[in-house]
Amino acid sequence: MPRQHVWSEREEDGVKREVRASRFGGVWRLQSKRADEDSWTYHDHPLPADLLVLKEIIEKKYRRRRATVEELLSLREMVREIQ
Numbered sequence: 001m002p003r004q005h006v007w008s009e010r011e012e013d014g015v016k017r018e019v020r021a022s023r024f025g026g027v028w029r030l031q032s033k034r035a036d037e038d039s040w041t042y043h044d045h046p047l048p049a050d051l052l053v054l055k056e057i058i059e060k061k062y063r064r065r066r067a068t069v070e071e072l073l074s075l076r077e078m079v080r081e082i083q
Contacts, residue, residue, distance in 0.1 A: 003067075005057055021054050023071055028078065030054070048082045055079050 002024040011017050016035040021028060030046040033039070043050070055075045061067035 005054060005061075007053060007057060009053075019050055019053070021050075023074070026070075026074070028054075028074065046078075048079075051075070051079050051082060 002022040005021045006018065008016055008018045011034070017032055018035075019030060019032045020040075021030045023029070028046070030043045030050055031040045032043065032050070033041065046054075058067045058072050058075050062069065062072045
């Protein structure tokens with residue numbers, strides 16, 4: 001069963017946005033939903049800002065042994081590709 005990593009943030013217009021990320025079969029899947037929307041948006045190509053936040057979350061979880069090295073390395077590679 002894939003683990004889910006969840007965080008929320010306020011957008012510029014003040015609306016709360018929740019992002020969920022999970023990795024299954026070696027592939028990351030990100031989805032997001034604003035408080036004023038009814039359904040989730042699935043991102044085939046995640047936003048660079050979301051990837052950076054997810055990388056920070058996974059790095060913190062890895063230090064506490066709550067994330068795997070494979071998760072960390074795959075995210076570092078994804079961030080490297082977008083930069």
